[in-house]
Amino acid sequence: MRRTGRTASLRQQDTRRVAGLVTLLGGSSIIHAVRPQLFEPLVPPVLGSARAWVYASGVVEFTCAALLAAPATRRWGGWASAAVLVGVFPANLYSVKAVGPSRGKRAAAVARLPLQVPIVQAALKVARAA
DSSP states (O other), X not given: OOOXXXXXXXXXXXXXXHHHHHHHHHHHHHHHHHOXXXXXXXXXXXXXXXXXXXXXXXXXXXXXXXHHHSGGGHHHHHHHHHHHHXXXXXXXXXXXXXXXTOHHHHHHHHHHHHHHHHHHHHHHHHHHHO
């Protein structure tokens, strides 16, 4: 059966979406492992050991990237990635407060919040298309 241009275009979009998510989550997981101090101030003190949470979230992000990378587990990876991204949103909100008085850091923290929406949407699209 011959593919239509639209079908091929959708497959290319799916491929780019998966590659973007794998890169984002995989890259973030590496930074969590090698530079945990960057993320520690973003963990609310009420949660306990910031280092443990940073390492754990890095492992979860790596797992999501691995699930997305393999076609056989891509659906699970999409759902898991969306859940993780929604789950860390409260920490992203907390980061606005945690960055302190620096206007630049606060602006970056605030700008990051709406960026979560298209990333979650991408993960959901991957889950549904897999």
